[in-house]
Amino acid sequence: MSDAPTVSTTPDLHEDGSPERLAIDTIRTLSMDAVQAANSGHPGTPMALAPVGHTIWTKFLRYDPATPDWPNRDRFVLSVGHASMLLYSLIHLAGIEEIDKDGKKSGKLALSLDDLKGFRQLNSKTPGHPEYRHTTGVETTTGPLGAGCSNSVGMAIAERWLAARYNKPGFTLFDHDVYTVAGDGCMMEGVSAEAASLAGHLKLSNLCWVYDSNHISIEGDTALAFDEDVGKRFEAYGWNVIHVNDANDIAALTAAFDTFRATTDKPTFIVVHSIIGWGSPRAGSEKAHGEPLGEENIRLTKQAYGWPEDAKFLVPDGVAEAFKGAMTDRGVPLREAWQANFAKYHDEHPELAAELDDLFASKLPKGWEAALPTFDTDAKGIASRDSGGKVLNALVKQVPWLVGGAADLAPSTKTDIKGAPSFEADNYGGSNFHFGVREHAMGGVVNGMALSYLRAYGSTFFVFTDYMRAPVRLSAIMELGVVWVFTHDSIGVGEDGPTHQPIEHLAMLRATPGLDTIRPGDANEVAYAWKAAMEEGDQPTALVLSRQALPTIDREKYASAEGLMKGGYVLADSENPELILIATGSEVSLAIAAYEKLVEQGIAARVVSLPSWHRYEAQEAAYKESVLPKSVRARIAIEQGGEIGWDRYVGLDGATITMSTFGASAPLAKLQDKYGFTVENVLKVSRALLGKDA
Amino acid sequence: MSDAPTVSTTPDLHEDGSPERLAIDTIRTLSMDAVQAANSGHPGTPMALAPVGHTIWTKFLRYDPATPDWPNRDRFVLSVGHASMLLYSLIHLAGIEEIDKDGKKSGKLALSLDDLKGFRQLNSKTPGHPEYRHTTGVETTTGPLGAGCSNSVGMAIAERWLAARYNKPGFTLFDHDVYTVAGDGCMMEGVSAEAASLAGHLKLSNLCWVYDSNHISIEGDTALAFDEDVGKRFEAYGWNVIHVNDANDIAALTAAFDTFRATTDKPTFIVVHSIIGWGSPRAGSEKAHGEPLGEENIRLTKQAYGWPEDAKFLVPDGVAEAFKGAMTDRGVPLREAWQANFAKYHDEHPELAAELDDLFASKLPKGWEAALPTFDTDAKGIASRDSGGKVLNALVKQVPWLVGGAADLAPSTKTDIKGAPSFEADNYGGSNFHFGVREHAMGGVVNGMALSYLRAYGSTFFVFTDYMRAPVRLSAIMELGVVWVFTHDSIGVGEDGPTHQPIEHLAMLRATPGLDTIRPGDANEVAYAWKAAMEEGDQPTALVLSRQALPTIDREKYASAEGLMKGGYVLADSENPELILIATGSEVSLAIAAYEKLVEQGIAARVVSLPSWHRYEAQEAAYKESVLPKSVRARIAIEQGGEIGWDRYVGLDGATITMSTFGASAPLAKLQDKYGFTVENVLKVSRALLGKDA
Incomplete structure (x- = not known):
């Protein structure tokens, strides 16, 4: 010693x-x-x-x-x-x-x-x-x-x-x-x-x-x-x-x-x-x-x-x-000297002073939302981590104090700001932060940045929230407007296997009071998810994004992605629906594909996209009844994550297509087949639930 | 550099x-x-x-x-x-x-x-x-x-x-x-x-x-x-x-x-x-x-x-x-030399050799269960962390390779083995482990000990599972028979306040595949919880225990705590129950107290103690139907933790008395009053659910 x-x-x-x-x-x-x-x-x-x-x-x-x-x-x-x-x-x-x-x-x-x-x-x-x-x-x-x-x-x-x-x-x-x-x-x-x-x-x-x-x-x-x-x-x-x-x-x-x-x-x-x-x-x-x-x-x-x-x-x-x-x-x-000086600063550096006025007041610059991109319908689509990166890159141009980085995973989580320098000892003005393989510290550091006016984000693979549970919780306790960007959000991780495939993590985040957990279903939902996150100056948001490409949904044919702002919305519908498919993230497109087949088979189905339980629960009862009418009990939740929590929406009479075990190492398509995330299985479960050829 | x-x-x-x-x-x-x-x-x-x-x-x-x-x-x-x-x-x-x-x-x-x-x-x-x-x-x-x-x-x-x-x-x-x-x-x-x-x-x-x-x-x-x-x-x-x-x-x-x-x-x-x-x-x-x-x-x-x-x-x-x-x-x-030597060891040190035979075969010594204590009815009761300590102290006498410790909290988590030396550099035979304020490492170390034959346990405050999510998950992925002892399990922590009061943690553990999360309702359930944990050589168990005293339930009047082995059981009943109160841990006694009042008021109520969802879900459908009949939809879940997951048991027509926010710093009784964990509130919710003086 x-x-x-x-x-x-x-x-x-x-x-x-x-x-x-x-x-x-x-x-x-x-x-x-x-x-x-x-x-x-x-x-x-x-x-x-x-x-x-x-x-x-x-x-x-x-x-x-x-x-x-x-x-x-x-x-x-x-x-x-x-x-x-x-x-x-x-x-x-x-x-x-x-x-x-x-x-x-x-x-x-x-x-x-x-x-x-x-x-x-x-x-x-x-x-x-x-x-x-x-x-x-x-x-x-x-x-x-x-x-x-x-x-x-x-x-x-x-x-x-x-x-x-x-x-x-x-x-x-x-x-x-x-x-x-x-x-x-x-x-x-x-x-x-x-x-x-x-x-x-x-x-x-x-x-x-x-x-x-x-x-x-x-x-x-x-x-x-x-x-x-x-x-x-x-x-x-x-x-x-x-x-x-x-x-x-x-x-x-x-x-x-x-x-x-x-x-x-x-x-x-x-x-x-x-x-x-x-x-x-x-x-x-x-x-x-x-x-x-x-x-x-x-x-x-x-x-x-x-x-x-x-x-x-x-x-x-x-x-x-x-x-x-x-x-x-x-x-x-x-x-006093500072305040006098800051008053002068308003004269000499009005644009920067205006930024600081916004910063200190926890406001966003006027018109910042105009930066939010929209994405065209695209069957092949784009991973939500990629669309998330595009949205983020657009946003930082409007909100320069939106800064952050990743725990040594920026090339994978897509949170790098293109063309921007790194924040390093020789350039404290840089805006790409390299937190190193230190998820826990990243969480605490991002919270500290938010405590000092910055709109800060931190990013890693979703499974590694395990390393940063404590700061995620504290961001919610402190009501900080930080954005947690968690990518590689499910068995969609594929070959990296069970240690890298989140299962219980959605339940863990959703169970955290005051945290808005959003798992958007396509690129346009991603844009609204970032909008939702930015609007919340005093609440943390977790964006849960996919590794794999997600089709960009045809918003002419189906409902607008703006429904995300309410947490959940009817995306595709039938008259007097007898069955509701509820999905989030990568499973939304699966639900739509199954819905189309069900409709072909004469089944009046509805698809509800439910990216944020937190926002949805905050809606008025009438809205919620319009999305998930109490009378329709044949409901199926589809999510490549654990089951816990979904009973809230499917009740005692519904079904879930979710994960009840850890995943496995294999190409994603094989895993989706193994665990039932296929149109065929959704149809099978649907028909069984409706008592048709059960 | x-x-x-x-x-x-x-x-x-x-x-x-x-x-x-x-x-x-x-x-x-x-x-x-x-x-x-x-x-x-x-x-x-x-x-x-x-x-x-x-x-x-x-x-x-x-x-x-x-x-x-x-x-x-x-x-x-x-x-x-x-x-x-x-x-x-x-x-x-x-x-x-x-x-x-x-x-x-x-x-x-x-x-x-x-x-x-x-x-x-x-x-x-x-x-x-x-x-x-x-x-x-x-x-x-x-x-x-x-x-x-x-x-x-x-x-x-x-x-x-x-x-x-x-x-x-x-x-x-x-x-x-x-x-x-x-x-x-x-x-x-x-x-x-x-x-x-x-x-x-x-x-x-x-x-x-x-x-x-x-x-x-x-x-x-x-x-x-x-x-x-x-x-x-x-x-x-x-x-x-x-x-x-x-x-x-x-x-x-x-x-x-x-x-x-x-x-x-x-x-x-x-x-x-x-x-x-x-x-x-x-x-x-x-x-x-x-x-x-x-x-x-x-x-x-x-x-x-x-x-x-x-x-x-x-x-x-x-x-x-x-x-x-x-x-x-x-x-x-x-x-070969080792094996020959070990054969000789059986002759010269038969008792130790028998221990090793058990160890290597992941067996427990014959008759180990006899060590499990029973606890007398006691209205004042005993904290489940304390009864847990008593059970553990009894068990280690039968299973010497049941070893572990705490992340600098043994005096609070009650996991010290009385009279046993500490495991230290000058005494590697000690069995009280001092992991220091290092929850994450403790988790990984306990897993490593289990990988080398020991039945190992690690202990901390429940809220600090946040620091050790990763090893808890890995213990489940690896199917290790470790025991996680998590005490101070709810707002029952009282004055330490929201940073120390678990809310979302039960959902987090329950959502983890292959982990048996048990929150026992009294000292006798604690004994069975340890029994369940010990019997599971290839599955981790999390024991979730209270800081505050819990009444030791009258098991003559109500059902045996052995029901814990099935995860959930009918603890108190009425003929043709119209209402089911479902509770775990410290809320079981609250449910019983409310039940007695309800019965007085002519309401046919049932109390289900549901300490382990994991075990309960593994039961046959007929058993589950006998505990929670599908026909009885007036169900109330009572738990001083977050709500997520309880809909599985209360469905779309039931109610929950749970936490929807973080807690607060105050003496427990004040918190229970604030958040509705009182007999009065259970009665109120019950009557409302049944449409009586709603």
């Missing part, structure tokens, strides 16, 4: 009675008290890291508490989300003013002392883990370990991209930094390794991770499972690594952050050795991690701090004022 | 005409030809790594091709699963004999030349990516990058555990090594980072990873996204790092593996610099990665190799014989 800590263990060493210490102990005691009042939570890390938080916020963070939505503010990310009371205490002491859901000031503090007292209670502004949009000052939702680390890389990337595009001589609109506090758990999670490798590659010198090395994890000493040399690992990633041997050493912390600020060619990693639950009888023990200290321990701890033993939620006079004062002294002039 | 390659680029440098080279070029040309014949696949990596494969297999691998199920064989894991033709070529040249699904020799070769010609075709033994159980000689299913790396750590752990328990003076039954071939993609994936950190911590000197550093990924040069110093990173993990500057330098490769064999205190990481598509016109280009080279390029490549240009699937005389000979010369005497 080169990381051997030399942490002071006796609180009184630090009881110097300075205003700084008073503020730090305020953070500590607020955290202890809130966890105790909730009878639930994590006191130990806020107690250990109070000096780190205090140092960053009062000495470095360029942030105006009265303008928490100032675009060029420094970002503070608490990747150790369980230490939420640290962040809540900081927000309270800073006097951050609340911005409501409409982006307006509410006139209230983001977090009052009463809010702290409501820690972890229903409808409080202080939930167990910090929630973006829920509490002003929280820059991202954290809790799942390592997620904040990956988000912070995305934020640093966004800053570099915005700076490259919008900074002009005399107008440094973007030069903010991103501070991240991470713990042993974050460091053990692979996502932080992926994100760190990418950040080192991209030389993100605006990024600083503080690694709280306290040698304690839930099961006990980290030596049980984790004794690598983390600092050396980060050197290998190309980071600047600094050690601070005592979390209470403010001078050392300050020097470390000064070094970060002075470093211009790589990200900074500060290993801070700390003692969890510092100053309490449980100091240095896993028992300080995830449960209240208990009244008696709190009393003893306050004694050790020289704090009034019986005071609860005490903020001594002058502490908040000094804390806020330090922040406003630095933040307000910077913010 | 300290990894700068000095790879030779001119094929003729190596055209020495040696038998070794002949064999290596045979592997290369078989790979090219198979990919070309399939018109699909990945030729470049097998061509680059043929010397590595040849060196390991002919010079190091202790493996008897006629006994591929010899327990102490060295393992070879191809983490770069897309390079499957490398492995298939090696299996063919080694003359590995096929073991069929029943564990018997089929009398055929594992892979004949015709099998190679059937690469990627339906029902062939040579699918696109290597599949465990499908092809003898394939030790694990690979394809999703990094998975093989994590599996190999599990295999190395299993070897150490088996050695610690079963080796006795004079009886070295276990001393095998694990070789893994990984690529740039594997190294970029976080799962390999997690697994490597764990392997370094555990000082697994029986583990050797070969890192194929070819500087090419799908999007182009790895410099686009990946320029960290991988070797230095592995040093930070505590590995022995060796560089081989030319993949064609057999002497250097041999020396590196010799060093590995001689290293006894840490795992070995060999960085091999190679050229993808070596010797072809596409050498060193991403174009050599994932598509056939094309006939003309193949011709030119064969020319460069000094190979007959038009020969397809050529194995020159003597090549297979020499290859197999090298392996049998080493492997057969070792295997």
Whole structure:
């Protein structure tokens, strides 16, 4: 272990009675008290890291508490989300003013002392883990370990991209930094390794991770499972690594952050050795991690701090004022100068300024939809990944801040922007992002980019959503308007076989609240799918696209693809239908082919294209009844994915042609034959369901 | 970059005409030809790594091709699963004999030349990516990058555990090594980072990873996204790092593996610099990665190799014989000596030998079920994570090779074996495994342990299945009898809030083919759930357990928990029921409480406990009709999880009391009230559904 800590263990060493210490102990005691009042939570890390938080916020963070939505503010990310009371205490002491859901000031503090007292209670502004949009000052939702680390890389990337595009001589609109506090758990999670490798590659010198090395994890000493040399690992990633041997050493912390600020060619990693639950009888023990200290321990701890033993939620006079004062002294002039400068920018660079106005307001440029291409009827057709690439390439011309890339699969997922440079350390203005074979980090980075104004997309093979479930979920929790582009969406993958053929993945995405999963049936549905995705500024969309060509449906003969906007629509119909075929994606054309045969056979069939359950479920009952009348019970769902969920539309009396096993390695036509995705089988199932020659 | 390659680029440098080279070029040309014949696949990596494969297999691998199920064989894991033709070529040249699904020799070769010609075709033994159980000689299913790396750590752990328990003076039954071939993609994936950190911590000197550093990924040069110093990173993990500057330098490769064999205190990481598509016109280009080279390029490549240009699937005389000979010369005497020794072991250590006989045959010890506890009726009850811990602790006494642990959550998931030591570098006989905060690696490691005979379990909070979706899926694809213990299974998590409250996760697991997802309703269902899991030697089980206490149901008054074995059963009933409440897990007791009220109100209700859809769906139609009669359409599903999938059981006419949004941070009772998980709400929904005071 080169990381051997030399942490002071006796609180009184630090009881110097300075205003700084008073503020730090305020953070500590607020955290202890809130966890105790909730009878639930994590006191130990806020107690250990109070000096780190205090140092960053009062000495470095360029942030105006009265303008928490100032675009060029420094970002503070608490990747150790369980230490939420640290962040809540900081927000309270800073006097951050609340911005409501409409982006307006509410006139209230983001977090009052009463809010702290409501820690972890229903409808409080202080939930167990910090929630973006829920509490002003929280820059991202954290809790799942390592997620904040990956988000912070995305934020640093966004800053570099915005700076490259919008900074002009005399107008440094973007030069903010991103501070991240991470713990042993974050460091053990692979996502932080992926994100760190990418950040080192991209030389993100605006990024600083503080690694709280306290040698304690839930099961006990980290030596049980984790004794690598983390600092050396980060050197290998190309980071600047600094050690601070005592979390209470403010001078050392300050020097470390000064070094970060002075470093211009790589990200900074500060290993801070700390003692969890510092100053309490449980100091240095896993028992300080995830449960209240208990009244008696709190009393003893306050004694050790020289704090009034019986005071609860005490903020001594002058502490908040000094804390806020330090922040406003630095933040307000910077913010004011920025705003004045941005006003001038409107004169000198009106087009770019207009872009930024849209960006900051989460708007799209006027007339952006005109870019959406339409596709001619074509029996041979085009893979939806290909049509998706065409639509995307058209869109980025209208929305330059629609940026993203793939986890080393752009040539396959077709998300490359043709002719555009790559985003690299020597060209931060590039718009093709190379995330590497790092799906999990890509997810977190794309979320971080979205948290910093960009309309970001990330792309990989659909089966590899398995690697990025956590950030997909978090994008939905945070209501970010990101676009996940997942291609190779079924057994259509063919020869690559079962490890590469998604089965359960549609169910997994559809089951995720707030995520719009769209599996378009042809190129024109793809265009509307992208339209739907772009219109949703506060909801993520997953576009699920095919590897193989899909016929471009004759929209004169059948209904317009615009029906996609409602999630599901009648694509082909008969008078008084007795049978409804419901399909998505590559199976829509199969359903149409079967429908034509059924009609020939005198069966009154209907085809419903149902690309987005999410959108469809949001329609009014009357519309849904018009698409899937309750009286028609002979319904067949056709989808080259798992069955689960389809019963919602076929009920107890219908049938499904879906996958009930993993797939196999073979050319697609053989697989479709094997698993029943043929016109013949649809006809057979249809006739059986109708009781005809069953 | 300290990894700068000095790879030779001119094929003729190596055209020495040696038998070794002949064999290596045979592997290369078989790979090219198979990919070309399939018109699909990945030729470049097998061509680059043929010397590595040849060196390991002919010079190091202790493996008897006629006994591929010899327990102490060295393992070879191809983490770069897309390079499957490398492995298939090696299996063919080694003359590995096929073991069929029943564990018997089929009398055929594992892979004949015709099998190679059937690469990627339906029902062939040579699918696109290597599949465990499908092809003898394939030790694990690979394809999703990094998975093989994590599996190999599990295999190395299993070897150490088996050695610690079963080796006795004079009886070295276990001393095998694990070789893994990984690529740039594997190294970029976080799962390999997690697994490597764990392997370094555990000082697994029986583990050797070969890192194929070819500087090419799908999007182009790895410099686009990946320029960290991988070797230095592995040093930070505590590995022995060796560089081989030319993949064609057999002497250097041999020396590196010799060093590995001689290293006894840490795992070995060999960085091999190679050229993808070596010797072809596409050498060193991403174009050599994932598509056939094309006939003309193949011709030119064969020319460069000094190979007959038009020969397809050529194995020159003597090549297979020499290859197999090298392996049998080493492997057969070792295997024979081992078997003789194991026979003696039966005499000297009969009890341990009996354990091994069971282990190797995937059997459980006679009478193991007697260990299953029963729990008395208890209104206050016990959390299913706690009853699960009790059952597990009872089981391990009967099945000592039931081993596992948690991703740093054992105190919460209750999977610690009381009084048992930890599995650590200084005690490989320990049975409490500390995987660290590394869910993804844990999944892959547990799979690897299962691939080496252990009945392994891995445990974390249910929401963090998001981090380990990929290995859960692979456990199902490989039909491994692992047990995933997922606790904190719903909004029952309470104050930790939405990031920690699973919603879509039950749907995600249930949608996974071949995975038995069981959410038991009380302690006695938990005991049967573990019984079900243990009985399934070739199917993974996910146990989904509560954080909060669940009443232990009165099994005199209601039906026996044994009904769990059928997946679903009638727990409480009325004559001619008009309404069925269907519930799982923590909602079963809620359903019973509501049922009692409904009966009081004169409503003929039934309660169905449906802990395992997977098992229930496997029952005969008559049984299912007896539990959920088609005629009773007033059905309500109650589950503190997402709705998707429940329509299967409630149809178009029923109702669900489920979650349609993410949860919130608050004490559980408040959440249950908010989301309708109360007796009052069940009654209200019931009466509405029946048209009573709607």
